[in-house]
Amino acid sequence: MSAKDDGFKDFILDQLADLHGVTARAMFGGYGLYQRTTFFGIIHKDRLYFKVTAGTTARYKKHGMKPFRPNAKQTLKSFYEVPVDVLEDAEILTQWAIEAVER
Numbered sequence: 666m667s668a669k670d671d672g673f674k675d676f677i678l679d680q681l682a683d684l685h686g687v688t689a690r691a692m693f694g695g696y697g698l699y700q701r702t703t704f705f706g707i708i709h710k711d712r713l714y715f716k717v718t719a720g721t722t723a724r725y726k727k728h729g730m731k732p733f734r735p736n737a738k739q740t741l742k743s744f745y746e747v748p749v750d751v752l753e754d755a756e757i758l759t760q761w762a763i764e765a766v767e768r
Contacts, residue, residue, distance in 0.1 A: 714747065
């Protein structure tokens, strides 16, 4: 992982500061996001993905977002990329994170 990846991770953790108990653990060549013991997000190649449900997937697709694809042979449809406009708004990002945690 590069310092750039760490900078993005730090930015995401700062944006999610109101969601208590959020940590990032190295995994998949990126980071897994946890709220206490609940795994709800992935940071990979300077992109953020949240866990989705049947009820939340449509919102991600409406923004043109795609599922997490760590390589050409693997796609995890239970995680979708978070749109940039959501990343930049800490309040909305925290709400989306809460929905990912509570799925």
